[in-house]
């Protein structure tokens with residue numbers, strides 16, 4: 001079998017997996033008893049501190065190699081889709097749930113879908129949808145103003161999840177779902193059920209749900225069926241509009257229309273199946289929701305802990321926005337450099353995707369290690385950004401490290417080790433959108449509110465539910481003292 005090259009040349013001292021350090025394991029269960037799915041990333045990061053940048057553990061009988069070196073991780077991510085891919089069991093789980101799309105696809109299918117999806121996130125598309133993004137941000141402000149007037153605590157993550165669904169569906173699908181004002185829509189809860197189940201099933205010793213359904217599996221089926229029905233409705237409406245106005249097929253106005261046009265493409269190489277269209281609609285809904293909502297919730301957490309940072313964000317907003325209430329374009333949002341730095345630092349410390357699940361497509365060499373085709377790896381992308389060798393005072397929240405020019409003597413700063421959006425050909429296509437969303441919400445909060453923690457003594461914990469969210473984050477908004 002062909003040997004892929006994750007190293008420039010296989011080193012003379014290449015060894016196999018059995019030589020790697022790692023925690024002791026039980027014969028059949030491996031390390032399963034030590035793993036709590038909601039804390040999995042923390043367990044792996046703890047083992048990294050103990051066993052180093054290349055170690056192994058077992059999920060049941062399956063050996064997994066954990067990689068925590070920036071150089072190896074960047075190389076592995078760059079050499080996709082040919083040499084490495086996402087975990088095949090993850091693809092199976094996602095396909096089984098019916099949202100197989102660009103995130104889980106591989107090979108030619110991925111190439112075709114990726115090209116289409118990228119067309120929804122060009123700078124031009126983001127500029128065009130900026131007005132809608134502003135409208136949705138103002139709705140969120142009204143909701144938080146009402147909470148502030150009542151002195152009520154805010155479950156910020158829940159509100160932000162509605163915000164991100166509204167933004168993704170507006171930007172990618174051209175739809176105004178307005179979950180923020182409707183307040184009672186079950187969609188965000190259904191998406192949360194899907195994520196939590198996915199995270200749980202990755203660690204199941206065998207796919208029991210294919211034989212017997214527990215209450216959590218029945219809840220998942222129900223959530224999936226409701227989300228699917230909703231999305232099929234949306235697709236039907238968009239299809240009917242395209243039929244009414246065939247000229248639109250030549251210049252689709254949203255990703256949704258582009259997907260439908262691709263379904264009917266004459267060229268079989270460009271054509272998407274019915275299932276691929278629906279799968280990608282669901283993929284974008286899921287990929288765009290929790291990741292960005294979690295990041296913004298963590299940003300509010302840091303703002304609440306650091307009034308000095310809030311004050312700097314506010315000074316910047318006052319100077320840059322003048323009489324307008326929000327940035328007027330994506331470029332205007334990018335000029336808010338302090339706020340951008342706060343978002344970058346939040347992503348470094350609290351990456352919504354702290355680990356990546358990768359598999360070797362063929363026999364390969366990773367650093368000093370020989371791996372067989374199908375070998376499973378986990379890449380510690382968040383942990384890399386927490387290392388002193390890449391960032392000075394790495395454990396601290398220091399947004400200024402992202403500002404240029406950097407002050408002399410500011411210490412180590414290696415942006416290539418900031419991997420919250422992944423890297424290489426499969427880097428997150430939604431990163432520009434999520435940066436603008438976070439800047440809009442950061443600017444809105446800094447301009448109009450003081451944000452504080454409802455209970456500063458209560459710890460906010462990291463909880464992995466496929467994405468990594470702050471558990472127990474309740475904030476209070478008070479109208480800004482002018």
Ligand code: HEM
Nearest residue numbers: 102103287288291292295353421422423426427428430434
């Ligand atoms: C702060 C917010 C976000 C974070 C931290 C994040 C993080 C990531 C990461 C780590 C990956 C895997 C990259 C890799 O394998 O190299 C990814 C992939 C992806 N993300 Fe994001 N993401 C965010 C927001 C979004 C948004 C807003 C969208 C779209 C609306 C989106 C859509 C996707 C898609 C479709 C993929 C799969 C790409 C592929 O496999 O080719 N993401 N994201």
